[in-house]
Amino acid sequence: MESVVxxxxxxxxxxxxxxxxxxxxxxxxxxxxPPLLIKYFTLIxxxxxxSVYSSSTTFVFRLGPLISCxxxxxxxxxFPFAGTAPLIAFHGDVIMVFYLLGLGRFFTIVAALDTASPxxxxxxxxxxxxxTLAEAxxxxxxxxxxxxxxxxxxxxxFSGSQPISIIGSQGALLLLVIVALxxxxxxxxxxxxxxxxATHLELTMIHEVMILDHSGxxxxxxxxxxxxxxxxxxxxxxxxxxxPPLADPVANTLxxxxxxxxxxxxxxxxxxxMARLKMDLVPKYILTAFALVFFAVILTLExx
Amino acid sequence: xxxxxxxxxxxxxxxxxxxxLHRWLSAAKVAHVSLVAAxxxxxxxxxxxxxxxxxxxxxxYSWLHSLTWSLSLDSLATAFLPPIFLLAPVIALYSYDYLDxxxxxxxxxxxxxxxxxLVAAMVLxxxxxxxxxxxxxxxxxxxxxxxxxxxDYESEETQRAAHLYLLFTxxxxxxxxxxxxxxxxxxxxxxxxxxxxxxxxxKTAAFFLALIGFGSKAGVFPLHIWLPHAHPAAPxxxxxLMSGVMIKMGVYGILRLYFLLNDFNPLFARTVLVLGMVSxxxxxxxxxxxxxxxxxxxxxxxxxxxxxxxGCGLGMVGLSSGNRIMAAFGFAGGLxxxxxxxxxxxxxxxxxxxxxxxxxxxxxxxxxxxxKTMPVTGRTFLAGSVAISGLPPFNGFVSEFLIYYAAFQGxxxxxxxxxxxxxxxxxxxxxxxxxAGCFTKVVGIVFLGxxxxxxxxxxxxxxxxMGAAMTLxxxxxLGIGLWPEPFIRFxxxxxxxxxxxxxxxxxxLGAVPHNLAVIARVFVGLLLALxxxxxxxxxxxxxxxxxxxxxxxxQATSRIQYTGASYSLSIVDFxxxxxxxxxxxxxxxxxxxxATQYSRKVEDLAExxxxxxxxRPVLKIADKLRWIQHGHIQxxxxxxxxxxxxxxxxx
Numbered sequence: 009m010e011s012v013v014x015x016x017x018x019x020x021x022x023x024x025x026x027x028x029x030x031x032x033x034x035x036x037x038x039x040x041x042p043p044l045l046i047k048y049f050t051l052i053x054x055x056x057x058x059s060v061y062s063s064s065t066t067f068v069f070r071l072g073p074l075i076s077c078x079x080x081x082x083x084x085x086x087f088p089f090a091g092t093a094p095l096i097a098f099h100g101d102v103i104m105v106f107y108l109l110g111l112g113r114f115f116t117i118v119a120a121l122d123t124a125s126p127x128x129x130x131x132x133x134x135x136x137x138x139x140t141l142a143e144a145x146x147x148x149x150x151x152x153x154x155x156x157x158x159x160x161x162x163x164x165x166f167s168g169s170q171p172i173s174i175i176g177s178q179g180a181l182l183l184l185v186i187v188a189l190x191x192x193x194x195x196x197x198x199x200x201x202x203x204x205x206a207t208h209l210e211l212t213m214i215h216e217v218m219i220l221d222h223s224g225x226x227x228x229x230x231x232x233x234x235x236x237x238x239x240x241x242x243x244x245x246x247x248x249x250x251x252p253p254l255a256d257p258v259a260n261t262l263x264x265x266x267x268x269x270x271x272x273x274x275x276x277x278x279x280x281x282m283a284r285l286k287m288d289l290v291p292k293y294i295l296t297a298f299a300l301v302f303f304a305v306i307l308t309l310e311x312x
Numbered sequence: 313x314x315x316x317x318x319x320x321x322x323x324x325x326x327x328x329x330x331x332x333l334h335r336w337l338s339a340a341k342v343a344h345v346s347l348v349a350a351x352x353x354x355x356x357x358x359x360x361x362x363x364x365x366x367x368x369x370x371x372x373y374s375w376l377h378s379l380t381w382s383l384s385l386d387s388l389a390t391a392f393l394p395p396i397f398l399l400a401p402v403i404a405l406y407s408y409d410y411l412d413x414x415x416x417x418x419x420x421x422x423x424x425x426x427x428x429x430l431v432a433a434m435v436l437x438x439x440x441x442x443x444x445x446x447x448x449x450x451x452x453x454x455x456x457x458x459x460x461x462x463x464d465y466e467s468e469e470t471q472r473a474a475h476l477y478l479l480f481t482x483x484x485x486x487x488x489x490x491x492x493x494x495x496x497x498x499x500x501x502x503x504x505x506x507x508x509x510x511x512x513x514x515k516t517a518a519f520f521l522a523l524i525g526f527g528s529k530a531g532v533f534p535l536h537i538w539l540p541h542a543h544p545a546a547p548x549x550x551x552x553l554m555s556g557v558m559i560k561m562g563v564y565g566i567l568r569l570y571f572l573l574n575d576f577n578p579l580f581a582r583t584v585l586v587l588g589m590v591s592x593x594x595x596x597x598x599x600x601x602x603x604x605x606x607x608x609x610x611x612x613x614x615x616x617x618x619x620x621x622x623g624c625g626l627g628m629v630g631l632s633s634g635n636r637i638m639a640a641f642g643f644a645g646g647l648x649x650x651x652x653x654x655x656x657x658x659x660x661x662x663x664x665x666x667x668x669x670x671x672x673x674x675x676x677x678x679x680x681x682x683x684k685t686m687p688v689t690g691r692t693f694l695a696g697s698v699a700i701s702g703l704p705p706f707n708g709f710v711s712e713f714l715i716y717y718a719a720f721q722g723x724x725x726x727x728x729x730x731x732x733x734x735x736x737x738x739x740x741x742x743x744x745x746x747x748a749g750c751f752t753k754v755v756g757i758v759f760l761g762x763x764x765x766x767x768x769x770x771x772x773x774x775x776x777x778m779g780a781a782m783t784l785x786x787x788x789x790l791g792i793g794l795w796p797e798p799f800i801r802f803x804x805x806x807x808x809x810x811x812x813x814x815x816x817x818x819x820x821l822g823a824v825p826h827n828l829a830v831i832a833r834v835f836v837g838l839l840l841a842l843x844x845x846x847x848x849x850x851x852x853x854x855x856x857x858x859x860x861x862x863x864x865x866x867q868a869t870s871r872i873q874y875t876g877a878s879y880s881l882s883i884v885d886f887x888x889x890x891x892x893x894x895x896x897x898x899x900x901x902x903x904x905x906x907a908t909q910y911s912r913k914v915e916d917l918a919e920x921x922x923x924x925x926x927x928r929p930v931l932k933i934a935d936k937l938r939w940i941q942h943g944h945i946q947x948x949x950x951x952x953x954x955x956x957x958x959x960x961x962x963x
Contacts, residue, residue, distance in 0.1 A: 058853035062860040064762050066683045068694065068755075074846060078839045085834075096834070098827040103716050104704065107744070108835065111703040114748050118694075121756025121874070123860045124680075129756075129874020136752055137883045140745025147741035151734055154723050210863045220861055225849040229842070291886060305734065 014092040014261070018084055021265065022239035023047040023232065025272040032276025047235065051228050059224035064124040072119025073226045077233035079112030083240045088163045090264035091253045097163035102150055105162065106143065109196075109240075112233065113139055120218035127210045131217035138202065138214070138290055142195045145298040149185060152301060155308045156181075166247045174249050184304040186248055190274075191297040193241040195290075197234065200279040202290050212284070242271045313369045313385060315358030316439070320432050322351030323400070327428025334421035341408050344424040345777075348431065349401035355435065356397045359390050368809055370441065381448075382503070384441035388571070391647045391806025392438045392564045395654040398788075399557050400431045402781045406662050407549040409775030410669060423463050423547070429456040430553065437561050443492040443502040450488065453561065454481040454529075457554055461546040473538075473545035480528050480538040487525035488565065491518035508574040515575045522569050523583065530562025532621060533591035534918035536614045540602075543610035544674065548665020551606060555613045556658035560650045563620050567643075570628065571810050578632040578729070585625025585732050589739040592618025594917075596746040597887045600753065600880040601914040604674045605664040608754065609657065612700065615743060616653045620646045622736050623715040626722060629729050631812055638721035640807060640816045645714030648803035652707040652792065656699040659785035663693035666774040666782070667758070671767055676757045676876045678767075683759040685771040688779040690759045695786040697751035699793070702744050705832035707792035710800065713828060716740060746883070753879050762870035794832050797825040877912060884914065892917060 027044045034041020043049070061069070083105045088094045117136055120128040154160055156178055157170040165172045174182045195202045198215035210217045219230050246267040254260045285293055326347030330340035362369055368386035375381055404427065411420045433456055436449035458481065461474040492502075498514040499506040510518070528535035539559075543551040570580065595615030602608040623646030630639030666689045673679055683690035699706035719740065722733025773779055792799050804821060807813045862868045884891060896911045940951075 055849055058850070058855050060856050060858050063857045064681070064860050066690075066760065068683065068760060074839060074842050078835065078842050081838060082831075082835055096831065098823060100713065100717055100720075100824065100827070101831075103713060104828075104831055107702070107704055107709055110701075110744065110748060111698070114698060114701060114703060114752055117748075117752040118756050118760060121752065122683075122760040124761035124870065124873050125860045125862065125868075126872045126874050127863055129879060132752065132756065133874065133879045133882065136745075136749035136879075137886070140742065140749060140883070143745045144738055144741045147737050148734075151720075151723060151737055154720055158724075160720055220863075224853065225846060229846065288882075309730075 010092050010257070011095050014089045015084065015095055017261070018087070018089050018239065018243075019081070019236070022084075022235045023051060025239065025242070025268060026235060028269055028272040029276040029279065032273050033280050036277070036280035047231070051231060054223075054228035054231070055225050057224040059222075059226055062123050062125075062221050065122045065221070068115070069119045069122040069221075070226065072115045072122075073222060073229035073233070075115040076112035077229040077236075079108045080233040080236035080240065082108045084236055086162045087240060087243055088166055088247070089243060090257075090261040091166065092257070093167075094163050097161050099160050099164070101161045101163075103160070106146055109237065110139075110143065112237075116218060116230075119222075123221045125220065127217050128220060130211070131214050134214045134287065134290075135218060138195055138294060141291060141294040141298070142192050145188065145192055145294060145301060148298060148301040148305060149189060152181070152185060152305045152308065155305065162244075172248065173252070175252065178308075181304045181307055182248055184300045186245055188297040188300040188304075189241070189245050189248070190271075191293065191300075193238070193245065194275070194278070195294055195297075196241060197238040199275055201282050201285045202293065204284045207284075212287075239268075242268050245271055313358075313362075313371045313383070315361060316355055316385065316435070319351045319355035319358055319397075320435060322347055322354060323428050323431050323435075324351075326351060326404075327425040327432075330421035330424040334417050337414055337417045337420065340417070340421055340424070341411070344428070345401070345404045345408050348404040348428060352397040352401045352431075356394065359385075359393045359397065363390055363805065372441075379444045380442060380502070381445045382441040383436070383439040383445060385439060387806050387809040388564075388567060389438045391803065392560065392650065393435065394802075395560065395651050396431060396434050396438070396557050398651075399553065399654050399658050402784055403427075403549050403553050403556075403658060403662075405777050405784075406552070406665075406781035407547075408777040410547065410549050410665060410778055412775070419463065423460065423550075426456045426459040427550070427553070430460060430558065434558060434561055438564060441504050443496060443504070446504075447485075447489060447492065450485060450561075450565075453558065454478075454485060457481075457550075457558055460550040460554070461542050463547045463550065464545070467545075470545040473541040477538045477542040480535075484525040484528035484535075487521045487528075491522040491525065491569070494518045494521070504568075504572050507569075507572040510573075512575070515573045516577065516579070519569065519573060519575075519577075519580055520583075523566060523580075523587075526562040526565035526569075527587065528562070529565070530559050530617050530621075531610075531614050532562075532587050532617055533594050533614055534921065536591070536595070537916065537919050537922060539614060540598075540607045540610040540916070543613075543661075544604055544606040548606070548661050548668060551609075552658040552661035552665070555610065555661060556654040559613060559617060560620075560654065563617065563624065563646070563650060567624060567646075571812070574812070576628070576632040576812065578629070581625055581628030581632045582728065582732060583625075584621055584628055585736060588618045588621025588623075588625050589735060590618070591615070592622060592743045593739055593746070594887075594890055596743055596750055597884065597891055598914070598916060600746060600750045601884045601891060601893070603676055603876060605667065605676055605754065605758065606661070606674065608676075608750070609660050609664060612660075612747070612750065613653075613657055615747065616649070616657065616700070619712065619715065619740070619743060620649045620653070622646075622740065623649060623711070623718065626715065626718040626733065626736060629722060629725070629732065630718065633725050633729050635721060635725065636813065636816045637820055638718045640718075640804065640813060640820055641714050641721065642718035643807055643810075643813070644800070644803040645711050645718060647806045648714060648799060649708075649711035651799070651803075652699070652711050652789075655785050655788050655792070656696045656706075656708060659692060659696040659782055659789065660700065662778065662782050662785070663689050663696065666778055667771070669774050669778075671771045673765070673767060676754065678765045679758045679763070680761045680765075680870065680873065681759070681763040682771055686759075686773045688773045689782065692782040692786040693759060694755055695789055697755050699789040701748040701751050703748065704828075705790070705793040705835050707789045707796075707799075710792060710796045710828055711803075712740065712744070714800070714803070714824075717824070749880070749883055753876050757874075757876040757879065761873050764870055764873065764875075794829065794836065796828050796832070800825040800828075890917060892920065 117132045120132040203214040329343035333340035372382035433453035440446035464470045498510040531539040599611035627642030699708045702708040702712040719736045
């Protein structure tokens with residue numbers, strides 16, 4: 009029951025936090041910014057509309073939003089929000105999670121190519137390239153976590169006798185991991201400095217340009233999937249930096265969402281003070297994250 | 313075993329009947345398909361019947377009192393037989409509509425004959441229990457597949473590809489037989505059962521010789537050179553059989569020899585694992601860079617052989633370091649990937665064949681928008697692409713998951729084995745991402761978007777048997793993904809008779825297959841629920857059609873679409889030192905530039921290396937020795953006399 013509630017809460021609250029990013033950015037720009045609930049309003053607006061489909065597209069174009077949203081929801085099913093046991097957990101589930109997210113990406117890419125638009129093709133090519141590198145970096149994180157507590161499951165990482173946490177005995181290593189995971193979060197969720205969700209120029213976009221032709225409820229599904237995916241990565245990092253769980257489940261949950269709020273604010277700060285990288289620098293950026301985690305793995309050779 | 317012989321006879325009859333009936337082409341084809349299917353179903357039943365028996369079934373036959381043929385059906389053979397028996401009838405079904413040229417009736421009949429021969433030869437390779445039987449079956453397999461590649465024998469390109477294949481397969485066989493010779497010399501017997509008695513040095517030498525030989529059949533990097541030439545040249549059903557099933561015989565050979573040697577040298581394990589990683593990553597990078605569908609698929613086979621090698625290599629590392637769970641998962645993952653790859657690679661080659669058959673274009677950048685005109689081909693190809701990218705809920709994920717599982721087990725090891733396990737995980741992750749990139753490219757460029765040339769408009773779905781074959785395989789790919797339990801158990805059962813793995817606890821699998829099944833089904837359920845929700849959301853809403861948003865540009869033509877080359881450019885360039893690209897582009901000059909050209913060529917590093925290190929020196933030496941060939945017959949006889957005299961003196 010507890011698991012269902014925490015999963016439901018995550019589904020419900022995930023669209024709130026991107027509003028936090030916008031608010032933070034507005035603060036930096038000295039503007040009032042959109043209301044905090046802006047993303048909910050956007051979703052409702054989109055759900056009320058119809059759609060215009062390109063005559064070039066096929067059923068694959070309509071399948072893209074469905075699969076990317078379903079994959080993101082699946083990823084949340086495995087996640088122990090605020091320490092409550094997730095709905096599904098088994099040894100090896102992280103591999104499944106990242107492959108499901110890969111499936112979502114596969115269909116986002118083919119849906120983009122379905123429109124016959126050169127811009128969307130460009131975005132698709134970039135997405136395919138950058139996400140491959142990011143995936144390799146993520147698997148190094150999994151290797152490190154396996155070295156640290158022998159688990160291969162999201163639930164088991166953050167529970168049991170040796171939870172992976174910054175206050176644990178191997179916290180120093182996790183500093184590297186947190187930085188790297190944050191860099192991957194920015195990459196995988198198309199944020200600055202890899203991608204700019206707010207730019208006006210299609211040529212420079214990655215994710216936004218791939219969904220140019222989607223509209224109405226289809227676009228709402230894509231947006232929702234993107235919120236869940238960002239929420240998944242943010243929760244991952246939040247579990248690493250969160251202080252030890254409190255006895256009261258409500259206080260614990262509040263603490264967890266507080267940490268997440270903080271993370272989204274950091275994303276907002278990064279977006280406000282950084283420009284996006286040139287496209288050819290992005291691989292180097294992702295490989296920096298890879299190198300950081302790899303270095304952490306090498307350090308475990310001595311510790312364990 | 314008797315059932316299997318009956319199966320072989322039926323399959324062979326399916327090859328001979330078309331030769332007799334070639335005047336009535338349809339009758340010949342019907343006879344071929346039905347007899348092959350009957351034979352393969354009988355064979356499957358035979359495998360199933362043998363599955364329950366705890367000891368291997370043996371058979372031996374003495375020929376001319378000097379050569380003994382012995383066959384045995386143990387668990388490793390039962391793991392490799394189902395891909396053959398499952399794929400052969402489906403591919404035969406596909407060939408019914410694919411080989412429809414009435415003017416080539418005799419050629420079709422001959423093709424059917426060699427097809428049956430190849431199927432029978434592969435079955436015999438897996439059954440062989442001594443060197444003589446294995447060598448015979450192996451040669452039969454190589455020669456019949458050579459004849460199959462030569463279907464279009466008038467074309468010079470086909471001839472060259474076939475000769476290259478023959479060269480590779482015969483050199484490979486030479487090395488395998490050399491390995492057998494070494495072992496037979498030190499044990500004094502041709503029987504497989506005696507091999508483990510050979511001394512250490514003979515074993516090591518034999519393993520590496522055979523690894524090169526079998527590796528060139530399997531198409532592992534850098535011994536893969538024949539694959540990307542032979543597959544585009546061969547008819548598509550032949551490519552499907554060769555790439556889906558035949559190259560796995562190389563994997564079978566390595567596994568069989570490894571277990572017969574019974575020598576768990578860490579060097580063997582590490583070599584196989586490193587070969588797998590190199591082959592997997594470079595295979596998929598080269599696949600990304602290719603422009604012809606069938607050539608791309610050939611490189612993708614090299615990648616998948618790499619994945620299978622990673623699985624087997626992890627299994628071997630597990631054995632040499634005493635981690636039996638890792639060993640079991642590694643080998644089982646490899647074995648399951650053999651079956652899975654057979655299914656989706658045959659499916660993809662059939663799709664490529666359907667396009668060739670109806671549109672006639674080989675290059676991806678000339679196609680586009682085929683999903684609308686070829687719905688069956690497009691949908692099944694999409695299913696195959698998701699499966700080959702190793703994504704859930706399809707079958708490719710199941711076997712890759714088992715291999716990941718083994719690799720993570722390996723992280724508990726020390727020293728180089730730990731590093732290799734870690735490298736294997738990173739390599740698998742990279743391969744997964746790149747394969748997804750590669751197959752989004754094929755699906756996106758060939759089937760989606762707008763047609764890039766006129767002829768792509770005229771495409772239609774191919775004949776019903778081709779569509780049926782592709783649908784069957786696509787359903788099988790999804791089926792294994794949704795119901796993986798029996799198939800995972802099948803792969804683990806393949807390890808049953810292998811002595812070193814006998815100590816693996818029976819419950820090693822635990823809930824793994826069940827969990828995979830549940831997640832795949834939950835995902836499909838969620839997807840269906842979302843689809844229903846979407847339908848509900850769209851009820852009563854205005855839905856209209858318009859052109860694609862051109863970012864303000866209104867006169868878009870289909871030529872401004874992203875091409876396959878542009879899609880893969882940056883990924884390929886990222887792997888620069890391992891892949892050689894030459895770009896020819898005259899930069900635009902002046903304010904009103906004239907016509908310009910852009911061309912880009914990707915060369916295979918292994919091919920360049922082979923040319924530089926082997927072909928050129930050999931040609932050079934041969935050139936220097938030209939004076940030996942002078943045309944005087946009496947001197948030639950003199951050479952013979954001198955050689956014999958020399959041999960008599962020395963030996």
